[in-house]
Amino acid sequence: MTDSPPGRPRQMRTDARKNRERLLNVARAAFAEHGSHASLNKIAQGAGVGSGTLYRHFPTLQSLLVAIITDDVEALCSKGRALLTHPSPAEALHDWLRDVAVHATTMRGLVASQMIAEPDPREGAALAACHEAIRTTGSSLLARVNPSGAATADTRITDLLTLVNAAAWASEQAPYDKELLNRLLVLATSSLPSPPNQ
């Protein structure tokens, strides 16, 4: 057993951190343009980085994707928590679901599909944690709309989020129809109380 020596791990090199950031940005754009057909070599090239560097940071296309989604989900959940004090629970929920949909709308179905599919255990707990966080946040918002049904909120919110993500995916398939996402969200959430001003 040759354990690594104890003590703090060495801090991440500044160039490494910058490259990681740049890779994530370029990957975001590449996924937005080509979805799951995006080329890793081109992402590396676009970030001004050797392909080996990309592999050092993200051994897998999936891991790149999960890193991007993790950032987004964090923002989404923090916005959701803020909405918990919104005066209109119904409006808060609708607003947040719209944000979720818009988020899922950014990468040719890749994001939507990750949010729906069972997390790949090889990807560690990162993606599963995203799911958990989204569900918890949504559950709180939903419970405020209909306090009596709190017990069922957890399963309801999962299906609701799935359908919202599916609607987002559909609207990506039809980019020429700018209003489609709005109309689909109305349909998808028609079983919820409407927000007051609509």
Next chain:
Amino acid sequence: MTDSPPGRPRQMRTDARKNRERLLNVARAAFAEHGSHASLNKIAQGAGVGSGTLYRHFPTLQSLLVAIITDDVEALCSKGRALLTHPSPAEALHDWLRDVAVHATTMRGLVASQMIAEPDPREGAALAACHEAIRTTGSSLLARVNPSGAATADTRITDLLTLVNAAAWASEQAPYDKELLNRLLVLATSSLPSPPNQ
């Protein structure tokens, strides 16, 4: 101008017709397994046919897909027309939407995506005709549920079909959850009158 001579075109050779049929069947399976990453060479090989033969029949992956979908849509519409005499209009509509969803559930999102996206004009009128046929059939079924709203039935059915296809896509992403499609369909159609026996 060297026009081809007049008269009937030569009938399709029997081996050609068989090969075409075999290619469609193998392609169906390949798309079901690999979606848009299916390999044309492997489809040709699986059908026991040279790759050139595949290209003679279907110059494009897309054209292969459209041929498959055309067959399915025909069946779907004929079933829809039969349902127009069903004693319960609401049940007829729900049944048919379920069939549409199940159909969209067979090829890793490829079918669902084709049913939603704007038809590629290079693909001729075939796919556009599918959309038209589905919409017409659905529109009739919807009009029977709510005769007063016939004028708006056409736009409503388009969005409804889109959401149903989206739900089908989502349920493909989560194959481990066998009941997901059912639950999503309930959510997606919650703005319609419920069928009597549910």
Next chain:
DNA sequence: TGTACATCAGTGAACGCGCGTTCACTGATGTAC
């Protein structure tokens, strides 16, 4: 503050792979008589 150095991030040519696509050729078969 300055310096020596071990660590590890970065490099990018090279590899093997499977893909879509072509095309000169072979051979099956529908048609006309």
Next chain:
DNA sequence: TGTACATCAGTGAACGCGCGTTCACTGATGTAC
């Protein structure tokens, strides 16, 4: 029914391409003193 033949479907080796991935090497930088 039988036959000659023009048509066109079928073939599959070959091509170029871009992909993901590797790895021996270089060099930047965080750390310890």
